[in-house]
Amino acid sequence: MGETGCGSDPDAGYSLPAWTYSDPEFFAVETRRIFRPSWQIVAHDSDLPAPGDFHVLDYLGESIIVIRGDDGEARAFTNVCRHRGARLVDGPSGRTRKLVCPYHAWTYGLDGCLTGLPMAGSYGSLDRSRHGLAAIEIENFHGFLFVRLEDDGGPSVAQMMAPYVDEIAPYRFSELRALGRVTLRPRAVNWKNIGDNYSDGLHIAVAHPGLKRLMGDGYGVEASPYADKMWGPILDRPSANLSERAYQHFLPAVPHLSPDRQRLWTYFKLWPNFAFDIYPDQVDFMQWLPVSPTQTLIREISYALPDDRREMKAARYLNWRINRQVNAEDTELVARVQAGMASDSFTVGPLSDQEVALRHFCARMRTIIPQARQHRAPKMGWSFDYHDSRHSRAGGDPSPDLTYGEMAGDGSPPARG
Secondary structure (H helix, E strand, O other), X not given: OOOOOOOOOOOOOEOOOHHHHOOHHHHHHHHHHHHOOOOEEEEEHHHOOOOOEEEEEEEOOEEEEEEEOOOOOXXXXXXXXXXXXXXXXXXXXXXXXOEEOOOOOOEEOOOOOEEEOOOHHHHOOOOHHHOOOOEEEEEEEOOXXXXXXXXXXXXXXXXXXXXXXXXXXXXXXXXXXXXXXXXXXXXXXXXXXXXXXXXXXXXXXHHOHHHHHHHOOOOEEEEOOOEEEEXXXXXXXXXXXXXXXXXXXXXXXXXXXXXXHOOEEEEEEEOOOEEEEEOOOOEEEEEEEEEEOOEEEEEEEEEEOOOOOHHHHHHHHHHXXXXXXXXXXXXXXXXXXXXXXXXXXXXXXXXXXXXXXXXXXXXXXXXXXXXXXXXXOOOOOHHHHHOOOOOOOOOOOOOOOOOOHHHOOXXXXXOOO
């Protein structure tokens, strides 16, 4: 490809190849290598106020239930009965005193222990202690509850956000409360296209006239090892758009924020597929869950600190109006990219040295799945060696499985403001 000016990696100045955004084998490897070991946000601690309150997250063919125990602890389990594999609960959330399988009435306590076994004598000397619900790792990050299916030595959410923990502290995440309900938005695109667009600062001035009116040229992007940061200060100059101008007018002073954050919008995208949108008036999380190579489910909800001021209520409503338009613009953009990538004429695209977040993401993807360096899709069956590599590096695997820890020195570009 010629000189890239990006060190020894000849692909460092280029995007991932188009085939990786639609290929079923690549998607299957992503599922095993990227998503099963990654943290996924489920809910906020305040969404489970009492024992028996639960929230469910469905992804990658798994259903995970996060439930509050009688001791006040939030725990995570697979939403699967240990008898015949039936799903235990339906719906995104609820409250229960115990988990009873609707198939054969095996019963589990809020701590996951098997407490009820109909016709117990017919199971011989079954050890109930070994047949409780399958536990899933859970982390409480400043009030937000995350789960991951597998631990491959990767960092905690707290470690991923470590470079920015002081920055988010004033927003008092642990005290937030939900505004409305979780919304689910299906999109006919690959999950990476949604994430790429989220961290892309170059399209703001071109495709988001509202953000350009609100922020002028103040939009910035930087990348740290496991999190991208984007930000833009809201200008004092009144926007020509009614909703934007009203937001600028009504947004009240927020006592717990410093002067430089009173009118600052900040976004954090964490590896690999979720983000916090942090505004003076509220905090949103956005998560793009892969469904298939070309199908993704966007999951999001807003949280805020209690504030009954009329000005704050108006600002939150206007925030929603402004970002509804931004979301509509982004939906069209990612659909255009997904459609364009189907052309045989497109393989990879050159990246500006200002596209630091996208460069960083592509470098990590190529480290985890080296076939992402191939500009055309390999022959069918290339992923065969990946199936057992998590448990054994024998058998001639040309690309041994790398843990997050082994990726730490991946040669990605440094953080940049």
